[in-house]
Amino acid sequence: MLDVIVGLLTALALPLAIVAIPNTISVVSALLPPDIAGVGVLRAHGLALPVMLCVVPLTAVALGRFSPAPVLLAGLALLGVADVAGGYAGSAVAVGVLRALHGVAAGMLVPATLAACRERSASSRGVLVPVWAAALAAAFLTAQALALWPLDQVTSWRVTLQPYPMLTGVALALAATYFAISRLTGEDTRPAEDGQWEGAPYAENGRRGGAWSAKDGQRGGASPYAENGQPGDARSAEGGQRSGASPYAANRRWGGARSAEDGQRGGGASFAQDGGREGAWFAQGFRAGSGGDLSGGSVRVLFTLGPSAGVALLALGTTFGWPPWLIVVSAAVAVAVLLTPACAGRAGGPAGRALAFVMVAVGLVVLPTAAQVTYVELGGLGGPGLSGLWAPFGLAVLLVLVVVLVIPAARFAPHVVGRFGEVPASKLVAGGLVAMVAGLCAIRLMVPAPSGMPLLVPFALLGGGAAVAVTAALRAVPLSTALSALSLCLPAVLSGFLLGTGIQVERLHAVSTSGEVTSQAMVDGFVEALHVWALVAGFAVVVILVLGAVLATRSAERALRDAPADTPADVPPRGVEDGADEGAADRAAAGEASGAGGAGGVVGPEGAGRTAGEEGAGDGPETSMIPVVPAPTRSPEAGGDQDGRDGEGSPGR
Template sequence: MAVPPVPQARTAVAIRAVRAPLLLDVVVGLLTAVALPLAIVAIPNTISVVAALLPPGVSQVEMMRAHGLALPAMLLTVPLAAVAVRRFRAAPILVAGLTLLALADAAGGYAGSTALVAVLRVLHGVGAGMLVPATLVAVSERPSRDVLLPVWAGMLGAALLSAQALALWPLDNVDSWRVTLQPYPLLTGIALALAAAYLVLWLLSGEGESTRAVASVRRPSSAERGRLTLAAVPSAGIAVLAVGTTFDWPPTLVVVAAAVAVVGMLALGAVGTFEGPGGRMLAFTYVAVGLVVLPTAAQATYVELGGLGGPGLRGLWLPFVIAAVAALGAAVVAGLVPEALAARLTNGGLVAVVVGLAAIRVVVPEPDGPPLVVPFVLLAAGSAVALVSAFRLAGVGSALLGLSLCFPAVLAGFLLGTGIQVDRLQEATRTAAGDRQALVDGFIDALHAWALVGGFVVVGVIVLGALFARRAGSSPRTASAGAPVVPAPTPSPEGETGATTEQRPEH
């Protein structure tokens, strides 16, 4: 029996229809794994490590102030980039953000003044601030988001934990201070190539056209845009606060101001979110993770450097790698758990972060690297599980709003930790007359005090989320997604189904 030939054109179309989504998923996954750590590693201010290499006549204080502009620029960019990525989609924003990073890296080799360093660090911050929300939207748009979203959350948790170490590793035995401005130029080029490939595949697959065809459905509402833009207000406030504290503010004033900023972010998360209690808990989770993970890991990394009696950076790579793998694995598992358990997993992840902070107090300082696996795994995996589980309770809009609060919380955590550290070091200087061991003990005491404070704040976030969830659950006006509640129809006396009364959603 003769078999009619299959038209080649149809076969090509069918193959492309099958392969294009899979290839796009792979490219998005690789891009997330590379670009997200690149964005987070732009945060640490490492110029003090190579201060001895600065040219004569350059003020170290002014250079540190200029180098520290990346995080304020980043947290101001994230909410605005969140609005842009919802309107124009992720692919072009990813290319634009990585292009800025690549340009800043390339120009970093020619930096010769404090003003140019300030400009380049602002570009780093803006580029990084575009990447974080763009990668989140990119993975949430894919059909295999159930796998890609855990990858995103796991990489964010691992990047927050290891950002300080990743920023310090390229500075080992360098002969130029400009390395701080271009720590991973090759990796930036790889990420830019992946972003360009993603943009081309996105356009060739027709998803760009289909996105525009349903823009009226997928485009964010004016309320969502307004709330995302509103998140720039606390970002601007904490950015101004951070710059102001570099002018010798008293440590007590720094701590009080940062604490007020944290309260303001939690208040905005409580009243400014949408999608009901799920969106609110997602915002709280972002604030908690941002506040404690990177600031705590940064202090712990400095304490574990070789000059202070720790194993040094070479002794820390194994705990960081194990923590990153654990974060990815835990996030993937959390993404497979039934959604009914997502709220419990969110709280469970935050509890793991609290236990990790307690382990920091017990384990650090540690002259050997392996015991540090315990607190590092708890911090990275706990934050990843909390983020991916909370995301399942809400949606992309709430996730972007929470992300807009995450990086102001990171900066607030740095300010709180620095305020505590300066206070302890001043006390050690007064009591021990500059004894080196007393200063080391001051660093350690400051880390332990900050871990205690951070643990209490995370516990407070858990309690706050539970109170709001109970309040929402006891109200008949709201559902978990913020949608109208329609009671089940009840039989009429004649045995027919009666009409239902529609309740108005909570505003």
């Protein structure tokens, strides 16, 4: 029941938050009273997004102390108050205050909905997180059209301050129900499972604080994945490792940090699927010691507050008559600054870096592009108008939802989706970003469109690619890392708007100074600006893809280079499996060091039936194989063997 409420609340609250972004006051400028008309009210109405992107990281930190339920309730209540007060606004100052309140409320809702989806059980969040990603992509895709829809044939400019009051009321009722049920069931405290939504760290029954996802693990130093782990030197029953080893080390050696599946040595690629030298920039999991507890990631989340505030101030500054070229250059620098936390390693490991890149790319491209396409296709510019856009928008949103739900279906119903479930997350991320680039290419080819249906192609590619990339990237990171990356998404949205605006103003200025200022020339100027923007945005996504791949490859090579070449304490001898008895590992290592029994005397299962001579370790007589896990008797390497034969040159056992 609670999962259904969270899903419905996400599907309503997230679009309501994103719809607060567009500045639509210019559409009803003819209805503005003379005393508040002008650039002042335009600037005031545009405050929502700058405020919103500053509130998101603060809310992310607050979610380390509070569960999502009260945050969602407070955010929707604030949004409702702003909607009601919007009917009484009568000055530019009032408009600015109310739009700032919209920004605060929206900035609370975006991270809180993600946290609400992530706090559910593993099976539930396997569906809810893709729903959240689909809602985010669909909201970005349709926000401009949804913001303009209530303004069709309106008689009051105040509608821009309260576009969907009824839906806000429904969402508020759902949030109140969610909060009440959470309190009654005792789920109103922040959960200990801040790990991946697909299983791994911070699983059921793990305690907050010391235990890492340990089933029935104790606080203190319990080893990762320990069933019935003990404090301190606990060993894991399944794939355990000695105390102090890197977390998430199923089938990894202590210190060497090798990944379970095609991973790599060193600290850089914990739990890497598609790890290794080529890096596939998505290591499933996050760096040992990064800490899954949300409060532990507060510093990383707050690190994004500086770039967010800088982009917000930049956006306000551009409203004071900056030339187009300066706006474009400043916005490009802002995008580079947003990528800096990921490039500098502050994004939470390889998986966090991948998610940060995805969030920047999605924010930079989807909403600014869809907004320009919506304006170009309005009826006043010769397009089909909003009525002709709802069919492609609706079908695109449906396709987005279907595509992202294939990912959890691949886990729970593999017979339905076939081999799709075997696609690594790194390839899904890259494929989603490539689909976005294809959508931008389709815009250059298909826009303007005399009818709306051809726009289904770019809309589906943009929205579907964004949703798949976000869903796949979220699979491998803890909540604190996800919120840190999300804090970069909205500054990227604002940077995308600034880039698009700079390009558009430059093209329209060229038209106005050409001496042929006609309505068709202005329409052509809008279309040409959109095509230039699509080219710039596609180039930016390609750069992000290449940058992510290069950094992943360098991280893998650095990890391989920094790893010790051959340290018996770190790399147990071949054949000693992770999770085996520690004493057996130590005794086997000692055997290799002393050379007792001939080099290569300890072999793994793959060496069954092979002799020391066949191993090429020496010229001694043929010897028999010592078992992988010796019987619990005195170690033959400890001095004197069970046959009474000892010393150098003695025959092997």
